[in-house]
Amino acid sequence: MKLGYHTGYWSSGPPAGVAEAVIEADRLGFDSVWTAEAYGSDALTPLAWWGAATKNIKLATNIMQMSARTPAAAGMAAITLDHLSGGRFMLGLGASGPQVVEGWYGQPYPRPLARTREYIDIVRKVVARETVEHQGEFFQLPYPGGAGLGKPLKSTVHPLRPEVPIFLAAEGPKNVALAAEIADGWLPLFYSPKVDGFFRAALAEGFGRPGARHTLDDFEVAASVPVLVHDDVEQAADFIRPMLALYIGGMGAKGANFHRDAIARLGYEAECDRIQDLYLAGDKKSAIAAVPTRMVEDLALIGPAAKIRDELPAWEETVITTLLVQGDVNAVRKVAELFS
Incomplete structure (x- = not known):
């Protein structure tokens, strides 16, 4: 199982110490570094800025929100960063959720799967330097109407590679x-x-679908898994609880929170309902306290190094290819030591 470093979301500014951590991850042989965006910082600028100081590590987005850019703009970014990094770029895309898509980007959210299929199809055409024509339900190139002067175009820049890996x-x-079915990784x-x-x-x-690009043997799964080496399991869990409470309770409306559903699927339906109710009622402190330690341990590797090493084989037997x-x-160094 490979290691990747995720820079995480910004809060009021750039995360402290990330630039140094990215360089250290590159030095220690981590496979990849990933940047995020929500409705503050973007994913591309920090990746280029921090990635410029690295030599070998792959540079990737996790995720670039599809509603933030047209598919042509996403393809242009992929071509550009792949050239600047010497072929190290990987494009991680995601639909986000209706609160962000409609509230921040002013785009419609319904039918995200069908929209995603069209989006990735256009991105691949741009990166391959094909003449881009697409008349779909969600995207039309050239645009039908307007000035009536649109014509099919292809990138002026020749791509470094005819494809860049696309993660969804x-x-x-x-x-x-x-x-x-349609991506190179999940x-x-x-x-x-x-x-x-x-x-x-x-x-x-x-x-198993017609036209699928991969099998499980050559498909990448890069999973965000908190790893925290700490002598006290409960104290380690306390660092993770606020994040879980936020995603369960605050990252989506009641009845339309995909993060809450994913965690409830682990057998925590009642716990997730309680956390969500508390969070939406404004009692974030109680919502955080309601996150059980066993939930944290199901989703993260926490505690003394010996405990984490004992739990690693179970993770290595999953479909995950990159953690x-x-x-x-210091955290980057501790993780590298665990996996050495």
Whole structure:
């Protein structure tokens, strides 16, 4: 299982110590570094800025939100960063959720899977330097109407590679199957060995569709998994609880929170309902306290180094090919030591 470093979301500014951690991850032989965006910082600028100081590590987005850019703009970014990095770029895409898509980007959210299929098709045409024509339900190139002067175009820049790896963020089984069918990799957010069989089945459905690009043997799964080496398990869990409470309670409306659904699938339906109710009522402190330690341990590797090493084999037997971790320079070094 390979290691990747995820820089995480910005808060009021850039995460402290990330630039040094990226350089250290590159030095220690991490396979990849990933940047995120929500509705503040973007994913591309930090990746280029921090990635410019690296030599070998792959540079990737996790995720670039599709509603933030037209598919042509995403393809242009892929060509550009792939050239600047010497062929190290990987494009991680995701649909985000209706609150962000409609509230921040002013785009419609319904039917995200069909929209994703068209989006990736256009991105691949741009990167391959094909003349781009697409008349779909969601995207039309050239645009029908307007000034009436649009014509099919192809990139002025010759790509360094005819393809860049495309990863798709997905949590529900239908979206996971779509990733297996049309993408080169999958970006799960909340994974656990407990649900490995469930997601193997979803992936198998996608691999079995006509025109699927891969099989499980050559498909990448890069999962964000918190890893925290700490002598006290409860104290380690306390660092993870606020993040889980936020995603369960605050990252989506009641009845339309895909993150909450993914965690409930682990057997925490009642716990997720309580956390969500508390969070939406404004009692974030109680919502955080309601996150059980066993939930954290299902979704993360926490505690003393010996405990984490004992738990690693279960993770290595899953479909995960790359473990994405976060933290400062010291955290990066501790994780590298665990996997050495």
